[in-house]
Amino acid sequence: MQQRLAANRAQIVRAARRLIARGGFREASMVAVAAAAGLSTGAIYRYFPSKAQLFIEVLTAAVAHEIELLEQIAGAPGTAALRLQNAVETFARRALEGRNLAYAFIAEPIDAEVDAARIRSRREFSEVFQRLLRDGIRSGEFCRQDAEASAACIVGAFTEALVGPIAPGGKAVGPQTRAQLIAAISQFCLRAVRA
Amino acid sequence: MQQRLAANRAQIVRAARRLIARGGFREASMVAVAAAAGLSTGAIYRYFPSKAQLFIEVLTAAVAHEIELLEQIAGAPGTAALRLQNAVETFARRALEGRNLAYAFIAEPIDAEVDAARIRSRREFSEVFQRLLRDGIRSGEFCRQDAEASAACIVGAFTEALVGPIAPGGKAVGPQTRAQLIAAISQFCLRAVRA
Amino acid sequence: MQQRLAANRAQIVRAARRLIARGGFREASMVAVAAAAGLSTGAIYRYFPSKAQLFIEVLTAAVAHEIELLEQIAGAPGTAALRLQNAVETFARRALEGRNLAYAFIAEPIDAEVDAARIRSRREFSEVFQRLLRDGIRSGEFCRQDAEASAACIVGAFTEALVGPIAPGGKAVGPQTRAQLIAAISQFCLRAVRA
Amino acid sequence: MQQRLAANRAQIVRAARRLIARGGFREASMVAVAAAAGLSTGAIYRYFPSKAQLFIEVLTAAVAHEIELLEQIAGAPGTAALRLQNAVETFARRALEGRNLAYAFIAEPIDAEVDAARIRSRREFSEVFQRLLRDGIRSGEFCRQDAEASAACIVGAFTEALVGPIAPGGKAVGPQTRAQLIAAISQFCLRAVRA
DNA sequence: CATGAATGAGGCTTCATTCAT
């Protein structure tokens, strides 16, 4: 029934997300997605008209979820600085946990359609940070600056922790090291914007 | 003779770099590389055992060149702050000009081997910034901080300007806008590390 | 009950005929036929054991209808020449109107079974013209000739007007041009058989 | 070398032609063409950029050959009637021998590109007959008539002998029957156009 | 009986790699 279909659809998206997160678009072939979702390749096409559309949905769904979280944090009461710190730390932590976000920021052009969706998603994501920065600039907590560029820098900074060379690749890292890294990143960003 | 072989090898690497820079790994098929190098596909395999190995060499060669430039800047006389500013601006500018570097930082996992090389290259690149930061911390110009994390943040920050949503995608951007963006990025990074 | 089943069956055949007439066998997938018939794909298989059998029925039903029309014309009172002219013009007109018949004559081999049915249908169709020709030969209106071959030539002649290069492809054609074409075809056929 | 390539190309075209002639476009899958040509599927794409382009070449090459033959006959000295008879008989004979032409006239739409080429080819073919008819009308041998429509009728008439129900399908037919059929067709056409 | 989601083979196309010339 209805439920089963929705479950399958979600299963497909999850499978695609998992594969992309693990090995990039390269490893997320339709055959692999179907196998990981426990369906036949043909079945995928009942739910998505093409590989590009599936990937776009995976991307936008993941980013939508992250943005929701982000806006809760950004819209909470408190100083802009605290909210920024909270946002950066939350997302650095999520990134380090390898959840949901990584692949959305990866850049290799796979397909014009998908790429357009990726750019849109990144912009939306970045805009939440921009608004937070403008709040702080208005209230005098943050120095005057190009909020658009700074938002990009912040996103880039903690994204780098995710895919960059200091990201804990295969080797397991203790929770302490992790906490230190997150703290370092958030301090970096706060210093960069503070008045 | 020896010279001709070396010339061919260099020609292949250059051709591959050009193609990757233009359209990502996706456009750099072995046939395209061979054609661009003025050789046959078979000949490529006299110089490189596989596509992965060729790409690894392309990557490391490009990064080696960038690191050379970077170390000149980082090792020049002057305050750490000025050298950092110089380094960040130079690389932001190079990235915006779409030269050589971009693909080395943004590539999605094409191949496990290539990806390992990419991570190594990023680390080397990041390490130059680390040394610069440590210099500044020692001299008191920069505040005490996790140099490794900050270096990653700096690299991430200007990389984001390259592939992120504020990057000048297709539309040409005036030199003034460009200069403003670069200035904004470098100011961001300097504020973040300064004492 | 019985009636409902028969109605469904007829509905399926009509849906298939409509789709084939519009876009050829290529557009008549089982899913499309089912949708057009307001039934599920599975239901089609309660009425027809396979796609081939459905198409065969579509074909023979359509041709049976055409033959009925044709025999009315051929069996009407009047000279053989008039009846032939009437028959040719009627079918040229029907063909130009894109009704029902076209695909039965022009289909390429989709399936061995279907093709056999197509050939049989064409023969039946042609035989009505043969009988008309024999009438005319017997009465002296038409010259002595191989009636079987002539019938085939007549059918071919106006079929060509349907799918051939002078057929009004996409561009709409005025009723005058149409009438002229039909007249030209029927004159051609009459001259060919007249004593 | 050069020769081998040309031979392969010709082999591919021949293989495709053979398959199309036997079972229509339906049986001429790229895999089947490759197998029949003694090559791998990938190899086909060294010679033709797509299935559509291969089929277009097969079509136009075959028709070009037929048109060459046809123009020799149409351009020979002699009365228009004799030349028309000669042309019709030659092509009826060729059609009965199942050579080269059949598939070029078959109508199932496979692909927009291929279909456009098919229509063009048919038109070219028909135009040779048109010119012959106009010759005869000018010289008074043929009655006044719509040459375009008559040419289509002639082509249709003998094409019908090829794919129609009286065409000797599987059963072998004696040379006498064959000759009679051809004579009947040509007589039909001549009567249809004569003054 | 009807539904329509699921299957799975098969179609077109690409491309890293090999090997006869």
Place this chain on the structure above:
DNA sequence: GATGAATGAAGCCTCATTCAT
């Protein structure tokens, strides 16, 4: 050594047919 035609596996997608509900 160099060439580039050939291979063949793999990718995306379609669709006739089946079967659990």
